[in-house]
Amino acid sequence: xxxxxxxxxxxxxxxxxxxxxxxxxxxxxxxxxxxxxxxxxxxxxxxxxxxxxxxxxxxxxxxxxxxxxxxxxxxxxxxxxx
Amino acid sequence: xxxxxxxxxxxxxxxxxxxxxxxxxxxxxxxxxxxxxxxxxxxxxxxxxxxxxxxxxxxxxxxxxxxxxxxxxxxxxxxxxxxxxxxxxxxxxxxxxxxxxxxxxxxxxxxxxxxxxxxxxxxxxxxxxxxxxxxxxxxxxxxxxxxxxxxxxxxxxxxxxxxxxxxxxxxxxxxxxxxxxxxxxxxxxxxxxxxxxxxxxxxxxxxxxxxxxxxxxxxxxxxxxxxxxxxxxxxxxxxxxxxxxxxxxxxxxxxxxxxxxxxxxxxxxxxxxxxxxxxxxxxxxxxxxxxxxxxxxxxxxxxxxxxxxxxxxxxxxxxxxxxxxxxxxxxxxxxxxxxxxxxxxxxxxxxxxxxxxxxxxxxxxxxxxxxxxxxxxxxxxxxxxxxxxxxxxxxxxxxxxxxxxxxxxxxxxxxxxxxxxxxxxxxxxxxxxxxxxxxxxxxxxxxxxxxxxxxxxxxxxxxxxxxxxxxxxxxxxxxxxxxxxxxxxxxxxxxxxxxxxxxxxxxxxxxxxxxxxxxxxxxxxxxxxxxxxxxxxxxxxxxxxxxxxxxxxxxxxxx
Numbered sequence: 001x002x003x004x005x006x007x008x009x010x011x012x013x014x015x016x017x018x019x020x021x022x023x024x025x026x027x028x029x030x031x032x033x034x035x036x037x038x039x040x041x042x043x044x045x046x047x048x049x050x051x052x053x054x055x056x057x058x059x060x061x062x063x064x065x066x067x068x069x070x071x072x073x074x075x076x077x078x079x080x081x082x
Numbered sequence: 083x084x085x086x087x088x089x090x091x092x093x094x095x096x097x098x099x100x101x102x103x104x105x106x107x108x109x110x111x112x113x114x115x116x117x118x119x120x121x122x123x124x125x126x127x128x129x130x131x132x133x134x135x136x137x138x139x140x141x142x143x144x145x146x147x148x149x150x151x152x153x154x155x156x157x158x159x160x161x162x163x164x165x166x167x168x169x170x171x172x173x174x175x176x177x178x179x180x181x182x183x184x185x186x187x188x189x190x191x192x193x194x195x196x197x198x199x200x201x202x203x204x205x206x207x208x209x210x211x212x213x214x215x216x217x218x219x220x221x222x223x224x225x226x227x228x229x230x231x232x233x234x235x236x237x238x239x240x241x242x243x244x245x246x247x248x249x250x251x252x253x254x255x256x257x258x259x260x261x262x263x264x265x266x267x268x269x270x271x272x273x274x275x276x277x278x279x280x281x282x283x284x285x286x287x288x289x290x291x292x293x294x295x296x297x298x299x300x301x302x303x304x305x306x307x308x309x310x311x312x313x314x315x316x317x318x319x320x321x322x323x324x325x326x327x328x329x330x331x332x333x334x335x336x337x338x339x340x341x342x343x344x345x346x347x348x349x350x351x352x353x354x355x356x357x358x359x360x361x362x363x364x365x366x367x368x369x370x371x372x373x374x375x376x377x378x379x380x381x382x383x384x385x386x387x388x389x390x391x392x393x394x395x396x397x398x399x400x401x402x403x404x405x406x407x408x409x410x411x412x413x414x415x416x417x418x419x420x421x422x423x424x425x426x427x428x429x430x431x432x433x434x435x436x437x438x439x440x441x442x443x444x445x446x447x448x449x450x451x452x453x454x455x456x457x458x459x460x461x462x463x464x465x466x467x468x469x470x471x472x473x474x475x476x477x478x479x480x481x482x483x484x485x486x487x488x489x490x491x492x493x494x495x496x497x498x499x500x501x502x503x504x505x506x507x508x509x510x511x512x513x514x515x516x517x518x519x520x521x522x523x524x525x526x527x528x529x530x531x532x533x534x535x536x537x538x539x540x541x542x543x544x545x546x547x548x549x550x551x552x553x554x555x556x557x558x559x560x561x562x563x564x565x566x567x568x569x570x571x572x573x574x575x576x577x578x579x580x581x582x583x584x585x586x587x588x589x590x591x592x593x594x595x596x597x598x599x600x601x602x603x604x605x606x607x608x609x610x611x612x613x614x615x616x617x618x619x620x621x622x623x624x625x626x627x628x629x630x631x632x633x634x635x636x637x638x639x640x641x
Contacts, residue, residue: 021129023265023565050565052518057139058402073409078323079289079522081425081531082373 001054002061005046006068012044016060016069024050025060089502090270092493095124095239097481098259098275100246100299102127103135104142104470105452105477106281107229111186112478113279114236121482124273125233126241128265128568132230133223136283136295136453137467141328141400142222143215145207145468146180153178155212158635160458160465163209163361165595166611167315167459170634172439176457176472183471190232193219207463208331209361215464221400222467244271245568246299247505249278249306249448250497256446257306258491261501268564270505272498276488277481280435280443281451281474285579287528288521290317290429298575300434300454304582308435308443309615311456311628313579313586314597315432318366318535320382322424324417326406329395330382331463334358336394337386340365340424342377361460363596366426370536370598379423392419428534431583432459432596436615436628441477447488451477456613459595508570513560517569520559524552524573528580538600542588549580582623586614589625607637 002024005016017027026049032041054071061069096117099110102125110125117123127134145160147153157177161168184194194216195203204214218225234240245265250272252258259275282299304310320330320340330338339347339358352368353360360368369380384395395418398404407414434456435443441450450456452470455477528534533545556577561567592606593599613628 018130019133021134023129023568026266053565053569056406058405059133062401062405071405071409073325073406079525079529080323081370081427081529081535082378 001056001072001074002048002051003070003072005048005060005070007045009066009068010045011066013065014044014046015063015065016046019059019063021057021059022050022053022055024048024054089272089498091272093124093241093271093273094490095122095273095275096485096490097121097123097277097279097478098273099123099125099279099281099451099478100260101135101281101283101452101454102131102226102230103281103283103452104137104225104229104467105454105474106135106279107131107226107233108183108471108474109279109281109451109478110233110238111190111229111236112475113482114233114238114478116479116482117485121485122239123237124239124241124275126244126246126260126262126273128243128245130242131240132227135226137222137470138226139400139402140222140467141217142225142467143207143217143464144180144471145177145213145215145462145464146184146202146204147177148181148202148214151214152212159210159212160462161635163462164458164460165605166607166630166632166637167312167595167613168630169439169457170632172457172473172476174634175439175476176469179472179475180468183475187218187229191228192225195219207465209356209359210462213462213464215468217399223401241271241273245571246282246302247571248501249302250274250491250494250501251306252491252494252497254491256488257448260302261498261505263505263564263567265564265568268567270502272493272501274491274493276485276490277447277449279449279451279477279481280454281477282454284430284432284434284453285575286430287525287576287580289427289525289529296572296575297430297454298572300450301575301578303435303443303445303448303450303454304578304616304618306448307445307617308448309617310433310582311436311613311615312459313431313433313582313616314590314614315459316534316596317429317432318596319362319427319429320365320369320424321427322382322417322422324422325410325414326403327418328403330362333382333384333387333395336391337388338382338384339386340369341381341383342372343379344377346377348372348377348380363460366428366535366596367598369424369426370531373531374536380425381421382424384419387419426531426535428529431579432456433579433582436613439476440480441473442480442484447484449477449481505571506567508559508561509567510560511562513562515562515566515569517559517566517573520552520556521573521576524576524580536598536600537587539588542584545584546581549577549584553577582616585623585625586616589614611637
């Protein structure tokens with residue numbers, strides 16, 4: 001399951017959103033702190049919107065050009081026959 | 083595209099392919115190549131074409147019959163390996179044309195590993211003697227991506243993130259396209275098409291190894307009048323919830339064995355001829371029976387594999403699986419070669435559309451490809467994608483041939499209006515997203531070994547009663563956003579599929595392939611060399627029996 005994206009290092013390229021097959025990651029516009037007072041800045045950054053629906057396919061981690069996505073290799077909630 | 087004032091966007095095309103796994107991608111390629119210039123071919127996928135479907139997550143092992151192979155022998159052993167639940171002419175055609183398809187795929191840039199002497203690298207597959215399989219360099223992800231680039235180059239139009247919620251008939255007896263929503267924005271689309279190819283996989287209950295795949299298209303086709311087939315059969319295999327592992331057949335060849343809690347190699351007592359080398363549904367059945375005898379936990383004992391052969395199990399040609407193994411690190415070694423409980427798993431149904439050997443359904447204008455087509459019920463390793471490539475190709479060709487009898491349809495505003503309302507009915511911004519809890523309860527009982535693998539009339543009746551209770555609860559589910567709307571639609575299709583599966587399982591009073599009845603624990607060729615076909619009526623699913631023609635080989639003839 002996806003655990004984290006290091007947003008400090010994220011360039012906002014959106015590839016993780018593009019390659020997620022489970023609609024878990026959504027690019028969202030976020031406000032950044034003002035550098036010059038009164039001049040607002042915004043940036044598109046990935047949000048882990050539906051972590052519970054991650055299918056642990058590793059696409060986001062594999063395709064991230066910055067290598068800043070971490071997927072934990074545990075497989076959760078798989079129903080068992082007994 | 084043109085704006086459809088009231089409801090969203092109206093798209094017109096000639097041939098619409100829904101689903102972009104191997105079956106859909108090949109169908110689009112086939113249709114575009116066969117069609118006269120100017121014919122519009124559109125492929126839509128609920129996610130991203132080229133990254134989507136079961137194919138993209140697989141090795142893409144595929145069966146190929148080379149010119150020097152014995153086509154007749156391969157055909158017969160695959161039909162027998164399906165316990166004769168097989169469309170024999172279709173399977174023969176898929177195999178007969180597999181070499182041509184290999185060359186088509188090479189033509190769009192796919193490469194296949196070769197031996198030092200330049201010949202293709204091929205290997206046998208589980209349970210078959212003459213059949214050979216091969217995989218493309220880069221596995222399923224490269225396979226899907228190259229095909230996506232190939233169809234783009236040929237002018238196929240691509241619609242990403244289009245989740246289909248209904249098929250249109252425009253007041254006629256034929257299918258005239260589909261409606262759906264953009265899975266992110268929620269924008270409503272109506273796509274008018276002269277021919278529609280369903281290639282949305284067989285339905286799953288999100289229990290397989292690619293759990294975002296649900297394969298709802300077959301149920302939409304059912305609601306549009308299409309006959310479904312093979313509902314009582316499933317993809318059964320042993321597995322462990324602890325980690326992904328696709329190498330059981332190799333492990334057994336290297337000496338691994340299934341054992342019970344007493345360390346007994348139980349497979350030999352169920353399958354004296356094959357033992358651990360039995361086909362995976364037989365292993366799943368044996369595991370279910372061991373559980374019934376209180377002999378669980380069960381294990382795949384890989385400690386029997388020699389040390390110098392173990393590194394093989396920590397490498398994969400599939401990028402995501404390699405990353406998974408790398409990140410598990412030492413834990414993978416401990417899990418794999420230690421005492422990790424294994425279970426029999428029912429990963430997906432084999433229910434697909436009943437079609438002719440050209441992949442035409444019983445509804446004019448509607449075709450099926452890939453695992454949405456019910457040509458056989460056991461895909462072995464490699465035959466899975468082999469069938470997808472073959473049925474994809476044939477469906478595309480048939481759709482083009484039929485175009486002259488399928489004039490461009492008009493848009494029936496009343497129908498679109500009704501489908502629009504039906505699609506959006508669950509939306510309620512103030513609601514909470516509760517479909518996960520419902521799905522878990524659904525999975526808990528549909529995954530039970532004594533319902534999904536080792537069946538009986540009593541337990542199937544009980545399952546139908548449980549399902550009826552869950553159906554009432556389902557009616558109350560609402561979606562606060564588009565993400566949940568899609569989840570609810572997928573879950574609704576699973577619920578419909580479960581009823582069909584239980585009813586077909588009740589009807590087939592024998593055991594065959596992956597359908598095992600405790601109360602009818604024998605194969606009955608006299609009464610059951612037949613398909614169970616299911617169509618919708620106002621009173622619910624109607625099940626009928628269709629004898630299976632055996633023009634190539636029959637039970638008792640030998641493979």
